Amino acid sequence: MNASQEPAPLDLRPLSARSVVLSLLLGTHPPELPVKDLVRAVEPFGVGGSTLRAALSRMVAAGDLRRADGVHGLSDRLLERQRRQDAAVHPLTRSWDGTWETAVVTATGRGPAERAELRARLTALRLAELREGVWLRPANLRRPWPGALDGVVRRFTARPEEGARGLAAGLWPLDAWAATGRALLAHVAEADRPADRFTALAAVVRHLLDDPVLPAALLPAHWPGAELRAAYTRRQRELTEEVLGGTGR
Secondary structure (H helix, E strand, O other): OOOOOOOOOOOOOOOOHHHHHHHHHHOOOOOEEEHHHHHHHHHHHOOOHHHHHHHHHHHHHOOOEEEEOOEEEEOHHHHHHHHHHHHHHOOOEOOOOOOEEEEEEOOOOOOHHHHHHHHHHHHHOOOEEEEOOEEEEEOOEOOOOOHHHOOOEEEEEEOOOOOHHHHHHHHOOHHHHHHHHHHHHHHHHHOOOHHHHHHHHHHHHHHHOOOOOOOHHHOOOOOOHHHHHHHHHHHHHHHHHHHHOOOOO
16 A cells, blocks of 8 residues: 655656657657657757757667658557556546456466566556555546456456545555645746746656546545646647647647
């Protein structure tokens, strides 16, 4: 169980040519841009044309990007990352009837790397670990279940006897998430320069990826999730229009 409620410091990572390109493409639909548009887009972030082209070459070689006829787009691996990001910003939910998803890890004999990968996949599905090998969450999300987990995890639905609000508070650091979310809202509102807005919005996405997206009945008062998503959507659209002239909307 995750009982820590200390708010995390804002995750404002420094910009590099690679991070600027990836953030632009991850926020663009479809996620591909001609080199000429990328050159223009990265200028406000202090990235020159030669630096950009060198970064693009390295990213193609590393499998981050694909290139065809002067257009760079996300690789299949990063297309999956974009899908996760889109789901974090616009999660699909359904009415909650009080039931919980339960996933029990049944596979044995897995090495440390495999166990870590499985934990990451279950966390990405917004499940939380109650005890070793037992993961759960309220059954209010609409999202596909990866076929690769069949035979590794068994799934059930249940109604825990423990109070739902207390159970949720023990599984996720809700107060800490909310405090960081409110700090990010203030930072996004105050950010003025394109580079500052860019780093702020990237931090918002990373924070939304950790949002458990719980039913409203299980959330603390004044939960900032919806406000954070609305602020991100609005400011990301404004920044895209500014640096790409509307390309990618």
